[in-house]
Structures are given as C-alpha cells and as structure tokens.
Amino acid sequence: MKALVVDDEKSIRLALRHFLTKRGYMVTLAATGEEGVRLARVTLPDIVFLDHRLPDMDGDALLLPLAGPEIGARVIMMTAYAELDKAVQAMKNGATYFFPKPLDLEQVAEILAGLEETLRLKKEVEFSRKYSGTDMDDDAMVGHSPQLIRIKRLVELMAANKNAPVLIMGESGTGKELVAKSIHRQSGVSGPMVEINCASLSEQLLESELFGHEKGAFTDARESKPGLLEVADSGTIFLDELAEMSLAIQAKLLKVLDTRKFRRVGGIVDKRTEARFMAATNKNLSAMVKDGSFREDLFYRINVLPITVPPLRERGSDVVILADYFARKIGKEMGKPKAGISAETMSCLSGYHWPGNVRELRNVIERGLMLATGSEITPDCLPIELCRISAYPAVGGVIEQLRPLCQVEDEYISRVLDATGHNHSRAATALGISRSTLLAKLKKMKV
Structure with a gap:
C-alpha cells in the first residue's frame, strides 16, 4: 500500500510517516498542495492524508484531482477546525473521512483497517478483470479462491474421462449446473447437453421424459416420443436434484449405467445410449443410503469421483470478483455498459454470509x-440485511449506520447540546454556526 501525507506542519508529517511505515505503507511527504498533487501523479497513492488548510491553497481544491479518476486515492481530510459544515462539504467533494487535529491515532488505525480491506477487494477485482480468461462467458466459473481452483482442476480431469459418470454435490445456489456445463463443454463431445430436474416431475412423467414412450403406453400417449436418453446420445444428460428420484426409477437408471441399454415406456425393443451421465444434489446421499431412501448400488456406481462445490461464504474474495462480473454482465444486458459497484457496497457484500450462495448474489x-x-450500485440499493454496518463515516471517524445525512446532523447537534448543557450560544459556537441558525435547526428538529 502507498500513502501520501500533505501537511505544512513538519511534526505531523513525520508522525504520520512513522505511524504508516509501521503498518507497512510506502510513505511520501509533501508540505504544499502543489507539491502534493505533483507527487500523487507520480506515486499514485492508495491513501492521502490531506490538511484542510495549506499555505498555497485550500485542501478542498485538491480533493477532485486526488480522489478523481486520474489518481483515485482515498482522501482523509485533517483540520484543526472541527466544524460539521466543513466535514459535510469535504465528504460531498470526495473525501472519504474527516478528522480533527490533533489526530487520534487509534481512531485512524480503525479507519485504515476498513479502508485497507476495501482497497484489497478493489485490487482483487482489478486483478480478476486483467487476468481472467472468462470475461462475460455464460458458463464461466469466476473466481480465484483455492476452493474454486481445485474445482477447475477436477473439471479438467473429468472432461478428459468422457465416459465416467459425475456426481456434483453442494448447497442450493452454489453453481452445480455450471460445473456440469463446464465439464460438458471441455469434453469436446459432439452431442448436446440435456437437463432434467428430477424434483419437478411426477414419477410417471420423469420416467417418460428420461426413457421416452410408445404410442398408447398410457392414457395421454397419443404418439411415440423419444426420451432424453435418446436426445442426449453421444452427448451429456444432466440429472438435477438426483436425490428426489424414486427408488423404482433409480433401479432403471442403474441398469442403463451398467448396460447402456434401455426401453421406452410401453416398448419392447432395447435402445442404446452413449450419453454421459452427470447428476447433482444438495442432499447427503450417504445418509439417504443408510435410511433406505437412495439405492446403495446406484450411489457407488455414480459416485466415482465426486465434486463438492463449496458455499460462497467459504470462497473469500470470490464474492467481490463475482459481484463485479455480474454487475458488468447484467449491466450490459440492461443497457448500462458502465455499470459498477461502489467500494462501500463491496464492503457490504464481502461481509455478508450469503445463505443463498451465488444465486442470491446474482439476484442482489x-x-x-x-x-x-447512476452507473454504480450504492449501499442504499442493497437489501437492508446486507448493510447493517456501513462504511460511511461521520466526523472523527466514527462509523455510522446507513441513514440520511439530516439524521446524522440532528444526532450530532443533540450530542453537542448535551455536552454544553443545552446552552444555545455555546452550542452554536462549538458547531461553527450562528445562534439563529442553530435555533432554526432546533425548530425543524422540534427540540
């Protein structure tokens, strides 16, 4: 991480350099605004500590070049005049935090910890965009976590063994179907991949869909129909929610796996399939074998080299990489090609436990x-449970709940009133506003 300190007081520059160097930063110092901008354009710092009052210019004038797209630094404003209106204006102009002097280094350390995590997430996204070869690919397995890298290696291994059945396990929404599609695509087989959800059909309909039926096989069978085993011949058949399949159909499926032969419902002629079998489940099949709800022989037949897809909460920085991927992909579909996610929103996303996994993240x-x-997703666009604690700061670096600015201002005024014994003149002086302005605000607050 790189930091720039812009302050005309030498003691503050040296103190911050010592403090930041101990945290592992490469630190550059500047005594004037002009020198600060010049050095920032050369060093491209991640964080800038900026004095509000500099000998050659006002610190506010530096916010745009420092926090803007050219440098993109997180700016922490410092001033000996801790006035609410200046803090609010600095935030509007692009400052990330606003601290009164003398600095409380413990508070600064707390704020830096949050900023460093945000910057780390930003770098993860930038790295992924630069080096990922799966940009905007519908079948892409996006991320760089050790768990996902292991999955990708297993996918390559299973793709090379074109006839071996594949069992994919994991919680709902983790991307089991995506793993199956990746194996099919990398296998290079000539046939299609056909999918069927075993939980969505009755036993009779599922049997008909899988094996096909002859005309007159049952009441509504007005003509013969090929099953998915025929359609997928020389391709892949993907059985989603395998655990929901009845024991009777499990027995028939086992026979197909063993002999490659099957008959249509109501048929007398054996047909043959060269389709590869892949199945997925979010259930514990071992436990189901023990309680008799899943056939043991089928379990061992299909469980050759199982792939377990980890939940999103265990994939670390893959959360922000996936979020960025979805924002760009969905934004393009919505006609928002420059869609992105703010740093504060990324912090909210990375701190959430994601019970619905990747599917939930995409929906969010x-x-x-x-x-x-605008072009960015901000915290107020997220469900409330994702942003119980916000990265938005208040004066002095205190983290506040996500609330409108007027509420934060009202609370601050109330705290100042309490501290001054509700003396309006003293409170107005502490707030840096006139007594009449304070009374007007109190009237609006109905205090």
Whole structure:
C-alpha cells in the first residue's frame, strides 16, 4: 500500500510517516498542495492524508484531482477546525473521512483497517478483470479462491474421462449446473447437453421424459416420443436434484449405467445410449443410503469421483470478483455498459454470509442495478440485511449506520447540546454556526 501525507506542519508529517511505515505503507511527504498533487501523479497513492488548510491553497481544491479518476486515492481530510459544515462539504467533494487535529491515532488505525480491506477487494477485482480468461462467458466459473481452483482442476480431469459418470454435490445456489456445463463443454463431445430436474416431475412423467414412450403406453400417449436418453446420445444428460428420484426409477437408471441399454415406456425393443451421465444434489446421499431412501448400488456406481462445490461464504474474495462480473454482465444486458459497484457496497457484500450462495448474489446485483440511479450500485440499493454496518463515516471517524445525512446532523447537534448543557450560544459556537441558525435547526428538529 502507498500513502501520501500533505501537511505544512513538519511534526505531523513525520508522525504520520512513522505511524504508516509501521503498518507497512510506502510513505511520501509533501508540505504544499502543489507539491502534493505533483507527487500523487507520480506515486499514485492508495491513501492521502490531506490538511484542510495549506499555505498555497485550500485542501478542498485538491480533493477532485486526488480522489478523481486520474489518481483515485482515498482522501482523509485533517483540520484543526472541527466544524460539521466543513466535514459535510469535504465528504460531498470526495473525501472519504474527516478528522480533527490533533489526530487520534487509534481512531485512524480503525479507519485504515476498513479502508485497507476495501482497497484489497478493489485490487482483487482489478486483478480478476486483467487476468481472467472468462470475461462475460455464460458458463464461466469466476473466481480465484483455492476452493474454486481445485474445482477447475477436477473439471479438467473429468472432461478428459468422457465416459465416467459425475456426481456434483453442494448447497442450493452454489453453481452445480455450471460445473456440469463446464465439464460438458471441455469434453469436446459432439452431442448436446440435456437437463432434467428430477424434483419437478411426477414419477410417471420423469420416467417418460428420461426413457421416452410408445404410442398408447398410457392414457395421454397419443404418439411415440423419444426420451432424453435418446436426445442426449453421444452427448451429456444432466440429472438435477438426483436425490428426489424414486427408488423404482433409480433401479432403471442403474441398469442403463451398467448396460447402456434401455426401453421406452410401453416398448419392447432395447435402445442404446452413449450419453454421459452427470447428476447433482444438495442432499447427503450417504445418509439417504443408510435410511433406505437412495439405492446403495446406484450411489457407488455414480459416485466415482465426486465434486463438492463449496458455499460462497467459504470462497473469500470470490464474492467481490463475482459481484463485479455480474454487475458488468447484467449491466450490459440492461443497457448500462458502465455499470459498477461502489467500494462501500463491496464492503457490504464481502461481509455478508450469503445463505443463498451465488444465486442470491446474482439476484442482489440485478436488484441493485435496477435501483441504481447512476452507473454504480450504492449501499442504499442493497437489501437492508446486507448493510447493517456501513462504511460511511461521520466526523472523527466514527462509523455510522446507513441513514440520511439530516439524521446524522440532528444526532450530532443533540450530542453537542448535551455536552454544553443545552446552552444555545455555546452550542452554536462549538458547531461553527450562528445562534439563529442553530435555533432554526432546533425548530425543524422540534427540540
């Protein structure tokens, strides 16, 4: 991490350099605003500590070049005049935090910890965009976590063994179908991949869909129909929610796996399939074998080299990489090609436990893009449970709940009133506003 300190007081520059160097930063110092901008353009710092009052210019004038797209630093404003209106204006102009002097280094350390995590997530996204070869690919397995790298290696291994059945396990929404598609695509087989959800059909319909039926085989069988085993011949058949398949159909499926032969419902002629079998489940098949709800012989036949897809909460920085991927992909589909996610939003996303896994993350990003008024998804576009603690700061570096600015201002005024014994003149002086302005605000607050 790189930091720049812009302050005309030498003691502050040296103190911050000592403090930041101990945290592992490469630190550059500047005594004037002009020198600060010049050095920032050369060093491209991640964080800038900026004095509000400099000998050659006002610190506010430096916010745009430092926090803007050219340098993109996180700016921490410092001033000996801890006034709420200046803090609010600095935030509006692009400052990330606002601290009164003398600095409380313990508070600074707390704020830096959050900023460093945000910057780390940003670098993860930038790395993924630069080096990922799966940009905007519908079948892409996006991320760089050790768990996902292991999955990708297993996919390559199973793709090379074209006839071996594949069992994919994991919680709902983790991307089991995506793993199956990746194996099919990398296998290079000539046939299609056909999918069927075993939980969505009755036993009779599932049997008919899988094996096909002859005309008159049952009441509504007005003509013969090939099953998915025939359609997928020389390709792949993917059985989703395998654990929901009845024991009777499990027995028939086992026979197909062993002999490659099957008959249509109501048929008398054996047919042959060269389809590869892949199945997925979010259930514990071992436990189901023990309680008799899943055939033991079928379990061992299909469980050759199982692939377990980890839940999103165990994949670390893959959360922000996936979020960025979905924002760009869905944004393009929505006609928002420059769609992105703010750093504060990324912090919210990375701190959430994601019970619905990747599916839930995708839905949250889609919702966020629908609600976003600009090109970025901001925390107010997220479900409330994702942002119980915000990265938005208040004066002095205290982390506040996500609330409108007027509420934060009202609370600050109330705290100042309490501290001054509700003396309006003293409170107005402490706030840096006139007594009449304070009374007007109190009237609006109904205090």
